[in-house]
Amino acid sequence: MELFWLAISTIVIGVFGCVAWFWGSNMVLDAIYPPRGENAGDNIRRANQVRPWLFLGPALLFLGLYLVYPVIDSLWRSLHNADGSRFVGGSNYSWLLGDGKFRESMRNNMLWLLVVPALSTFFGLIAAQLTDRIKWGNIGKSLIFMPMAISFVGAGVIWKFIYEYRAPDETQIGLLNWIVTKLGGDPQIWLTLLPWNNFFLMIVLVWIQTGFAMVILSAALRGIPEETIEAAILDGASPMQVFMKIKVPQIMGTIAVVWTTITIVVLKVFDIVFVMTNGQWGTQVLANLMYDWMFRGSPDYGRGSAIAIVLMILVTPIMVWNIRNARKEVR
């Protein structure tokens, strides 16, 4: 109950604080440059030069302190030793290059990067195309979209249950092993099965992200001009040809956006690996490796930061691409 009041009072204080800032600072501004009297015109102009910064102030403070400053600080820390007391140049990075776990993480991240966006987009596209053509499409969409609302941890539990292993002479309670034994195979401990276990972890993320891809691609598919499709059908194109040669090329831009958005998610993937294997059995990824270095017995902030910077470098091309697209759109 105490907790409840704490939360409520935070909301009230937070909301009230924000409103007080925006309202109060505007009042002060109007008092300094009153928009009336002999200098009204000048005052309004001056006030309008200041006002945007009042509106932007809190957001800029947060963005600067919680996103921009950390990038710079991480860069600085990555060039220093474990507790930041001594400058060590690039030695954290050269250590990374020689570290087996880091190389394993890089390899796995690249695998994730290849598999997850491709499969999610592929299934998303199929789901979009199928559900757009049937009566119960909206229900179907909802159900495929649903995993989006489930936490990575929750999804981890759900899929760990599917991958559950029992000895061959017992009844299999994991769905996958049950199917495998019904088909005459031997039950496997999927999550320790090199190198396929990485793939079993990726499926969890594909399961979550497909709905996202479907929603975006479905909207794009519906935005395709009808004439192009009708013309193709009149020319005798089969449904498959219409889809592959008319529809897909027209939504390439959207596919690229979906692909990059999922790529970002993949690069940062942490929870799924953390709760399902914790990076054992050759499944380590960068984000989890970094967590390891941050929270192990004696944290090494230098190495942890170096891994964080590697992640930052990996997302930078997408960042640049997004900014260019956004600017194109503004013009």
Added chain:
Amino acid sequence: MEGMAGQKSSLTWAVNIAAFLLVLAWTIPTLGLFVSSFRDRDQIASTGWWQSFSGSEQTGFVRTGTDDDATQVDGMYVIEGNVLEGEQSLIAWGTGARQPAEFQPGETTQIEDGWDLTVNEDGSYRLSSAEPFEMRRGERIFTTTEVPPKFTTANYRRVLTAEGLGRAFMNTMTVTIPATVIPILIAAFAAYALAWMEFPGRAILTAAVVGLLVVPLQVSLIPLLRLHNDLGIGKGYLGIWLAHTGFGLPLAVYLLRNYMVGLPREVIESARVDGATEFQIFRRIILPLSFPALASFAIFQFLWVWNDLLVATVFLGNTREQLVMTGVLRELMGSKGGEWEILATSAFISIAVPLIVFFAMQKYLVRGLLAGSVKGG
């Protein structure tokens, strides 16, 4: 023409079936968790959840009574009893381990010199002999029984009280609500400035927000942890609220700006001509008109904060009283990997709230996704 129509309907069939299979594949994992959360430990351990609707078959044996239990009826020595217990029903029975299902209920067989054994459908058996019985242990009757499907809510009671998930639920709420409300306000003002105010640097700031959208959270962890410690915030709710506000802002500003830019220019211009201050325009015109975008972001942020594990682990601490639900789940997975009934139930409770929000507000979620992504292409 007929051929084409036939082709078309078979295509419709194929599409329906393919869609159904896809939906099934995406639903089954969650369904499995849901069903399992209503089964007790023995059921989960002995059969798959997909078998729980049909009732499960069990095999075993019971021993008949011995000499002492025998009664004399019409000159015959008789031992009677019942092989079933609870809600079991008998499918087959037998007298040897090699053929445990040799006989149907109601059949009679002769075991050893002149002993007749009958087992009826209701489980009652009758072992009779003309001579007195001489046995130290009862005869074994092997049974194949069926237990009707059974579901229980006991897991939920146990998890919410004994396993501390109730507390974690409150913690998650406490983290989530302020972390959803506060960024909306801050972002709305900033988005308005970026969308409708003229000032130098506007384009660069807008681009910066787009860039910050993809900054990996991981980069912020170490610096912010140090910053919070230096500022004396340490680990706690204040820290996590601030962190989530910071991490959620780029998306909030981006979504809201994109939406506000699309609002009709005339309305805002005419309000300005009428002498409304920027603050009034924002409060009276922009804010009400932007409701759909505000709702979209609120859902995103709510789902994201509710489902987050990393930020909570780093900024809130890991004692039993501080854990949020994802944290509890993670602990359960580590320490009680075998107790599926606890794990399944806890997981389902933790995903229930996001699922409710998701199904209730799906419209806004989809709208937000489209505003956030399609424009980039």
